[in-house]
Amino acid sequence: MPNPKQPTPAVRAAGGLDRLWRTSVGEDAAFLLARANALSLAAASEVLSPLGLKVRSYSVLALAVSAERPNQRELSEFLRLDPSQLVALIDELEGRGLVRREPDAADRRVNVVVATDAGRALCADARVATERAEAAAFAVLGDDDIARLKEHLRALAGAPEAD
Amino acid sequence: MPNPKQPTPAVRAAGGLDRLWRTSVGEDAAFLLARANALSLAAASEVLSPLGLKVRSYSVLALAVSAERPNQRELSEFLRLDPSQLVALIDELEGRGLVRREPDAADRRVNVVVATDAGRALCADARVATERAEAAAFAVLGDDDIARLKEHLRALAGAPEAD
DNA sequence: TATTGTTATACTCTATAACTATA
DNA sequence: TATAGTTATAGAGTATAACAATA
Numbered sequence: 001m002p003n004p005k006q007p008t009p010a011v012r013a014a015g016g017l018d019r020l021w022r023t024s025v026g027e028d029a030a031f032l033l034a035r036a037n038a039l040s041l042a043a044a045s046e047v048l049s050p051l052g053l054k055v056r057s058y059s060v061l062a063l064a065v066s067a068e069r070p071n072q073r074e075l076s077e078f079l080r081l082d083p084s085q086l087v088a089l090i091d092e093l094e095g096r097g098l099v100r101r102e103p104d105a106a107d108r109r110v111n112v113v114v115a116t117d118a119g120r121a122l123c124a125d126a127r128v129a130t131e132r133a134e135a136a137a138f139a140v141l142g143d144d145d146i147a148r149l150k151e152h153l154r155a156l157a158g159a160p161e162a163d
Numbered sequence: 164m165p166n167p168k169q170p171t172p173a174v175r176a177a178g179g180l181d182r183l184w185r186t187s188v189g190e191d192a193a194f195l196l197a198r199a200n201a202l203s204l205a206a207a208s209e210v211l212s213p214l215g216l217k218v219r220s221y222s223v224l225a226l227a228v229s230a231e232r233p234n235q236r237e238l239s240e241f242l243r244l245d246p247s248q249l250v251a252l253i254d255e256l257e258g259r260g261l262v263r264r265e266p267d268a269a270d271r272r273v274n275v276v277v278a279t280d281a282g283r284a285l286c287a288d289a290r291v292a293t294e295r296a297e298a299a300a301f302a303v304l305g306d307d308d309i310a311r312l313k314e315h316l317r318a319l320a321g322a323p324e325a326d
Numbered sequence: 327t328a329t330t331g332t333t334a335t336a337c338t339c340t341a342t343a344a345c346t347a348t349a
Numbered sequence: 350t351a352t353a354g355t356t357a358t359a360g361a362g363t364a365t366a367a368c369a370a371t372a
Contacts, residue, residue, distance in 0.1 A: 030203045033196070
């Protein structure tokens with residue numbers, strides 16, 4: 001139901017939601033962050049769904065496509081998901097032929113997760129779709145503001161400083 | 164497990180997570196937003212837990228404390244929660260004597276949710292705690308940056324323009 | 327007939343612990 | 350003995366539909 005419609009009668013009768021935006025909650029950075037995230041997540045989910053991907057599986061796929069050859073433990077820490085959750089995500093992607101587990105030669109316990117050609121193709125499509133959705137979701141801000149916002153979020157998210 | 168520790172051996176052997184930050188995922192605004200939100204959420208949850216509150220119940224309580232006298236439908240739309248979820252949240256707060264349902268005189272179907280004295284007191288404590296936690300979580304940014312970030316997030320979150 | 331709040335239910339995430347195979 | 354990946358399971362969170370009271 002978290003899908004927005006027009007306000008219901010009981011809300012309009014009370015004067016609309018703007019009233020509530022003026023409370024302390026509407027000033028709370030954590031609340032704003034949560035809301036912005038929910039909207040961005042919903043936008044991404046919507047365009048990924050026709051491709052058979054969720055935000056989670058897309059982020060795994062995108063990392064598997066990269067040249068960095070991440071192993072499961074790295075994906076787990078980077079995405080802040082439990083290793084057991086990654087198993088399920090990778091199982092599904094592997095079952096669809098989008099991704100492959102390659103045992104590391106140096107340490108045969110670790111699996112490197114790499115994308116197949118099909119995975120690369122799908123990921124490219126998904127990337128176009130999400131970038132378009134993201135642009136729409138962030139359209140209320142100007143380009144400079146978006147750039148600054150991303151810098152700030154990178155800092156909050158704990159990204160390494162350098163460049 | 165989403166609780167951070169020091170990197171595991173398999174991660175350090177691969178060169179640390181900074182590699183993965185340099186992929187396209189590390190540039191994705193939606194990913195950054197999700198990560199920043201997860202960290203802020205975890206920080207808030209941690210300080211609210213000793214007060215017997217979760218982020219959800221705290222936001223309901225904070226709105227009930229406000230002078231705006233929100234009804235359940237307004238809370239539902241503002242917090243983007245299904246009405247049925249609010250029932251459970253309010254049931255719990257009411258059971259603890261923090262909140263009261265007051266039937267609206269004009270339309271007896273609607274319940275206005277108002278905080279009790281105990282609810283106000285607890286909310287005040289919770290607000291101090293979360294503000295402190297928030298300050299710590301955002302400490303990597305300067306005051307000006309935080310102010311600008313909040314403006315941007317307000318815009319993304321769909322807050323009304325005026326002031 | 328429509329709407330508010332409620333109940334019931336199924337489904338998806340998330341968290342936890344125990345297991346295996348390698349080291 | 351410790352770690353990577355796996356399995357199994359229980360809990361929290363989420364979405365959906367149907368219901369009673371009121372409009």
